[in-house]
Amino acid sequence: MDACMEQKVLRFLREYELLAPGDDVTVALSGGADSVALLWVLRTLAPRLKLCLRAAHYHHGIRGAEADRDADFCRRLCEDWQIPFSMERGDAPARARQTGESLEEAARALRYGFLRRAAPGKIATAHNADDNAETILLHLLRGTGPRGLGGIPPQREKIVRPLLTCTRAEIEALLARQGLPHVEDSTNASDDCLRNRLRHRVLPLLREENPRLTDALSRTAALAREEDAFLSRLASQAAEECRTPAGYSCARLLALDPVLRRRVLLGMLWDLGLENPSAVYVEGLQTLLQAGASARWNLPGGLVAARAYDLLTVGAAASLPPLESRTLQIPGQTILPDGLGSILCTVTKNSYFSKKKLTTFALRCDMITGREIRVRGRRSEDRLTLSGGSKRVKALMIDRKLPARLRAAVPVLTLDDVPVAVFGVGADPAFTAKPDEDALVISYHGPLFDDPEREEEANES
Numbered sequence: 001m002d003a004c005m006e007q008k009v010l011r012f013l014r015e016y017e018l019l020a021p022g023d024d025v026t027v028a029l030s031g032g033a034d035s036v037a038l039l040w041v042l043r044t045l046a047p048r049l050k051l052c053l054r055a056a057h058y059h060h061g062i063r064g065a066e067a068d069r070d071a072d073f074c075r076r077l078c079e080d081w082q083i084p085f086s087m088e089r090g091d092a093p094a095r096a097r098q099t100g101e102s103l104e105e106a107a108r109a110l111r112y113g114f115l116r117r118a119a120p121g122k123i124a125t126a127h128n129a130d131d132n133a134e135t136i137l138l139h140l141l142r143g144t145g146p147r148g149l150g151g152i153p154p155q156r157e158k159i160v161r162p163l164l165t166c167t168r169a170e171i172e173a174l175l176a177r178q179g180l181p182h183v184e185d186s187t188n189a190s191d192d193c194l195r196n197r198l199r200h201r202v203l204p205l206l207r208e209e210n211p212r213l214t215d216a217l218s219r220t221a222a223l224a225r226e227e228d229a230f231l232s233r234l235a236s237q238a239a240e241e242c243r244t245p246a247g248y249s250c251a252r253l254l255a256l257d258p259v260l261r262r263r264v265l266l267g268m269l270w271d272l273g274l275e276n277p278s279a280v281y282v283e284g285l286q287t288l289l290q291a292g293a294s295a296r297w298n299l300p301g302g303l304v305a306a307r308a309y310d311l312l313t314v315g316a317a318a319s320l321p322p323l324e325s326r327t328l329q330i331p332g333q334t335i336l337p338d339g340l341g342s343i344l345c346t347v348t349k350n351s352y353f354s355k356k357k358l359t360t361f362a363l364r365c366d367m368i369t370g371r372e373i374r375v376r377g378r379r380s381e382d383r384l385t386l387s388g389g390s391k392r393v394k395a396l397m398i399d400r401k402l403p404a405r406l407r408a409a410v411p412v413l414t415l416d417d418v419p420v421a422v423f424g425v426g427a428d429p430a431f432t433a434k435p436d437e438d439a440l441v442i443s444y445h446g447p448l449f450d451d452p453e454r455e456e457e458a459n460e461s
Contacts, residue, residue: 005166005174009041012165013049016154019162021050024121028111029055029078029085031070031183034126036077037171038163040180042124043081054084056118058111061091062103066186073183088114097388098399104193119158127152127161130168133217134198141194143279146231149224151217167214235263247313250289262286268314272303288312298339298447320409323377330373330440340409341446343375350439358400359449361413361427362439368415368431373440375411382412384419385428396425406448413442424449 013019027039039055046053057074059067071087078085096106115123132151139148154164163171175182190196207213238260242252248268253261265285269277277300284297288307297305305314320338328334330345350362382393397407402424413421421427423444433439 005041005170006044008165008170009162010045010048012154013045013162018155018160019049019051019122022052023049024052024119025054025124025160026115026119026121027053027055028115028123028125029057029074030126030185031057031073031077032126032185033175033182034128034163034168034171036180036182037166037174038124038126039077039081039083040174040178042162043083052121054086054119056115057085057087058114059087059089060107060110061089062093062107063185063187070183070185073181077181086118088118090114097386116158121158123159125159125161126163128163128166128168128171129214129218130199130203132164132221133203133214134195136217136221137198137202138195146224146228149220150228151221151224153225165218231260231263232267235260235267239264239267244311247311250307250310250312253312254289269299272299272314274300274303285312285314296339300447300449316405319405322408323375323411325374325376328373328375328442334375336411336446338409339446340448341444343411344443344445346441348439348441350433350435350437350441358424358426359445360441360443361421361423362433362437362441363413363420363427363431364433365438365440368440371415372417374414374417376414377408378410378412378422382419384422384425385430386426387429393419393422393425396422400425410448411444 019025025042027035027042029035029039039053042051042053045051055074055078057071059071061067063070071089075085075087090110092103092107092110095101095110096103099106101109136149136151139151142148152161152164154161174180188196203213210216238256239248242248242256242264253264256264262282265282266277268285269281274281281299284299285305288295288297288305289312291307293307293309295307299305299314303314303316305312320340323336323340326334328343328345331347332345334343334345336342347365378393378397380394383390384393384396385391386396393412394407397410402410410425411423412419413423413427415431419428420431421442
């Protein structure tokens, strides 16, 4: 056993109380360097920690023969090491087509769904210190607070990350010294996603300035997590003091320190199920607190915040009325009624696509010129053609999990009164412009959808 690596992981497990004697632990085994190292370390520590160890592999139905190779490698490795092994095969591309998720989002949802079914106890994933450094930089690029600076937590619910204390270089050195086999995912060499570009281009430059950058960011993350947890406890206490039987007291909220008040408002949004609420919604609540005796603020997912004298309420709104038909301003901005936001139209070359978006569509100019382009609410007879075929718009909205109270107000783009795209759902591929084609780019800006433009952080959780 590599004693240095063993002791480092063991100290980390004990410091964060990730595993206890008798725990049943399922390793998420991809066959790559990190997951093989994790399985080997936990297999070596299992007698000392009295762990019941097993492994699970998910075949996403992508990468063809390479994925088949990975699955076979994991099965044979577990046979050789006498570790109980389970595997499931899915179809991530089919799920992405059905739900409108990106391929990465669909693959992640399927993988974690399988792991939760396959694992009787805890799930161990192989995220390492360099994954954490990349995640922190991703958050910084997009703007973040203490929670984002905390990076990848050592534990989230039943998921633990024992290798979060180890760098990628340490893991590769361990594999070389112990002669441990593994497989390589060819997509890791691609610069198609932001995380890989940071890994291949940005981090090497930063490490020229500080060779111990990963350690420095790990320390920053640990401090940020501690301070975030402390601030969350203070905010929880403050929220209870501001709470009334019908909502929250505006006067009590305004009396809080601005930092604490912002965290209390953020907690309200988290409690409503908004996992990553944009800062604009927190600022909207701040504005609402300072408004007159009566005001409202629309939030994502059909939620609404309202002030009535000293009372602030945040929760589900009544069903929105149907969106009345209106002609789009091309080029220009069309303001929607009832605070539902706006639609911006720009005629340009189609170069914006870097990932799938459901609030921005690029329609082919050659197919829409001279035709009436309008936006309206859904009608019962409406159908939309996507890559999987034609389907009723109502059924597609249900598939995308759009709340029932929103569906009548979700903008439907029509040509000659026939739907060609629905925000939050998708666009007819026949009308979608290819890269560099002349296109009418139509984007929705408003509270109906919760920040759908975020790029999936596939390695974060």
